[in-house]
Amino acid sequence: MTAARALRTAALAALPALAAAHAAPVISTFGPLRNRSMPRLAGQGRSDHLALTFDDGPAPLSTPLFLALLAERRVRATFFLLGGEAERSPGLVREIAAAGHEIGIHGWRHLPLLVRGPRATRDDLARARDLVGDLLGRPPQLIRPPYGVMTTAAHVAVRRLGLTPVLWTCWGEDWTARATPGSVHRTVMADLRGGGTLLLHDSDCTSAPGSWRATLGALPRILDACGERGLGVGPLRDHGLLG
Known part of the structure; x- marks a missing residue:
C-alpha cells in the first residue's frame, strides 16, 4: 500500500468518529435532558422570574404588534433575530432596541448547524x-441556534465570537398551522416554571403562514398566568444567567 493510499484509508476510517464528535452536542436538543443536566444552556435562571423570548424576527407585519402588546403590558423580552431578516428591516431592529428589549441573534439563515462545517458555522x-452589532452600536451577547441545534463547531464558534448560547425550558409549539391561542397557552402552561425560559415566535418566516397570530392571542393569558404565580417576566439579561 502506498503512503498516499494509506493516508486516504486512515482518513476514511476516521470520518465516523469525526462526524460523531461534530454531532455529539445535538443531544442538548432533548429538552428533559437539557433541563436536568445543562441548566445554563437551557436558560434556567432566577426562580422568581420567567425569561420571555421570541425567535425568527424581525417581521414588519407581526413584530410591531408584539411590541405594542408588550408596551401595553410594560413587559420587556429578548428577541433572537435572524440576520437576513434584520438586514431587510434595520429600522425595526432599532425599534425593538429603543423599546428596551434585549436583542440576540438566531444566525443569518434558519438552517440547522448540524449540516454545516466549522467555517460555515462561524461565518x-x-x-x-x-x-446586529452595527445596527445597535454594540455587539449582541446572546445566540440561539436555529432549531436549538448545537454542534461542536457551534460551541467553538460562539466562544470565539463572544456569544453565550441559550435555548429554552418551555415553548408554545406556535409554529404549526394548527396552532391556536388556546393550544399555545395550554402547551406553555404544561411546562411553565419559575426560573424557566419561554420560546415563542414573533414571525412566521420559517413557520406556518400566520401562525404568529396564535402566539399574539395567547400572550396576554400567559402573562396573566405568570402574574398569578408571582413570577416576574422579562428578558434574559434580568434572568441571572450572565452574571
Missing part, C-alpha cells in the same frame, strides 16, 4: 453578530 454566526 453564519459572525455575519449575524456583526450586522
Whole structure:
C-alpha cells in the first residue's frame, strides 16, 4: 500500500468518529435532558422570574404588534433575530432596541448547524453578530441556534465570537398551522416554571403562514398566568444567567 493510499484509508476510517464528535452536542436538543443536566444552556435562571423570548424576527407585519402588546403590558423580552431578516428591516431592529428589549441573534439563515462545517458555522454566526452589532452600536451577547441545534463547531464558534448560547425550558409549539391561542397557552402552561425560559415566535418566516397570530392571542393569558404565580417576566439579561 502506498503512503498516499494509506493516508486516504486512515482518513476514511476516521470520518465516523469525526462526524460523531461534530454531532455529539445535538443531544442538548432533548429538552428533559437539557433541563436536568445543562441548566445554563437551557436558560434556567432566577426562580422568581420567567425569561420571555421570541425567535425568527424581525417581521414588519407581526413584530410591531408584539411590541405594542408588550408596551401595553410594560413587559420587556429578548428577541433572537435572524440576520437576513434584520438586514431587510434595520429600522425595526432599532425599534425593538429603543423599546428596551434585549436583542440576540438566531444566525443569518434558519438552517440547522448540524449540516454545516466549522467555517460555515462561524461565518453564519459572525455575519449575524456583526450586522446586529452595527445596527445597535454594540455587539449582541446572546445566540440561539436555529432549531436549538448545537454542534461542536457551534460551541467553538460562539466562544470565539463572544456569544453565550441559550435555548429554552418551555415553548408554545406556535409554529404549526394548527396552532391556536388556546393550544399555545395550554402547551406553555404544561411546562411553565419559575426560573424557566419561554420560546415563542414573533414571525412566521420559517413557520406556518400566520401562525404568529396564535402566539399574539395567547400572550396576554400567559402573562396573566405568570402574574398569578408571582413570577416576574422579562428578558434574559434580568434572568441571572450572565452574571
